[in-house]
Amino acid sequence: MFPEADQQLSPADRSDADDVEQQACPKCGAQPGSPCRSRGGAVASAYHTRRFTMVPRLKKTLRVPTPADRGPGRLWRPGTPPLVPIDPALPSADIRIGYARCSTLGQELNSQLDALSNHGIPRDKIFSEKISTRVRVRSKFEAALAASREIKAHAPHCRVIFTVYEMMRLGRDAAELTALADHLTAHGLILEMLAGPLPGIYDPTGPGRLLFAFFAAMAETERENIRESTLEGLDTAARKGKHGGRPPVITDDMLHTVLRRRASGESVEQIQPDLIIPTGKRKGQNPSAASIYRALAEHAKREAYPEAVDQAHADFAALTGGEVPEPRTEAKALTTR
Incomplete structure (x- = not known):
């Protein structure tokens, strides 16, 4: 039916998949000798069109399925093409x-x-x-x-x-x-x-x-084992009140200064150049205005709902200690506001 394709047929011991895998896939990046991969990293059930159309005799084919030995749907595994024969008469290096x-x-x-x-x-x-x-x-x-x-x-x-x-x-x-x-x-x-x-x-x-x-x-x-030990160490540190991460940019002293000067009528932009970060990678630099506004927002939240914050800390401590926290009327009332 397609004489040109008939002239370019591979030997009988080669399949369509073998010919396709001689090319690299321009879509998923699969290298020669490997099946195509899906976005999730699994072996695709069929080779991508842009790849198998590189084979002249397969240009008019609608679909080239991945052979069962490549593991379609499973985690990607490299293909296993036949070994290249080595001529023993040639020098080796x-x-x-x-x-x-x-x-x-x-x-x-x-x-x-x-x-x-x-x-x-x-x-x-x-x-x-x-x-x-x-x-x-x-x-x-x-x-x-x-x-x-x-x-x-x-x-x-x-x-x-x-x-x-x-x-x-x-x-x-x-x-x-x-x-x-x-x-x-x-x-x-x-x-x-x-x-x-x-x-x-x-x-x-x-x-x-x-x-x-x-x-x-x-x-x-x-x-x-390393992963489990790391998680156990983080959990132990959290129970002792030690949490990882960078130190806060806005310390309590800096926040107190901001609150005092804002009460005097100064703006955040006027206060920001006078603040110095004491620790961390940005030590000696000025905090950004956004960091100051975030610290003010968190302070306002704590001031607005002090009982709820205390109750949350108490509940967390009880849960990490293996105890069941008792419900409190004040906390319930705050959550229903």
Whole structure:
């Protein structure tokens, strides 16, 4: 029916999905070898139109479904295309691509970058970013994988090694780490870790695979323990009346000064240049007029409903202490005004 399409058919052992995954998706950013992803990060049930129409024989196709082995509807996992055959007669060489990551802007990447550089990886082949592993799509990480796959495709006789400082730089979810290891192996890439429980080249067969899965599960458990300990510490501090966050910009002394001078007829704009922030990152600077107005509004609210504020503090203390607060007539009356 379509002679041009018939001439461009792939071999019998290749499916439509295999041909589609040779292209990067311009809509969701999926790299070659991976299925399309939905906005929520799950594997899409069908490839995006802009992607499968890049294949000449599929331009008139209305829909190309995602094969069942890619896990449609589940959390995204990289595809597993066949390995590129390696000619043993060709000389081999090692090409390393480095990846460094930390979770927050306050952390530093210098130690990881120095370790990767000292391992012989040029700076232009090291991809780094500050992003949490909770973010499923990490741009620099995707770029590092794409660069590794491209090098392997153009130089199949070389060993392309994807190097990270430690396992937790890749992720802390056991399923995600295992999927990544499978993805690298499927593309003929080698995973290498410089530190942590499994330093050196990762062996995807036999005991190496079992050890990797074990330590991936341990990393996920460690992350959950850290999270629980942090929440317990915050809860304990809250019970003692200590709450995190920045110190208030408008202190009680500053608020007293504002109230006294406003009673004398001065405006907030006239008072603001004379106020100095005593602590915090803005120490020594003047507070903004908006901060002064917010402090005045909160003060007015406390003055208008003192009993309700006291009752709220008492109820909170009783609840955190495991007791059930007794209802008070005054508080009920205030809430019905």
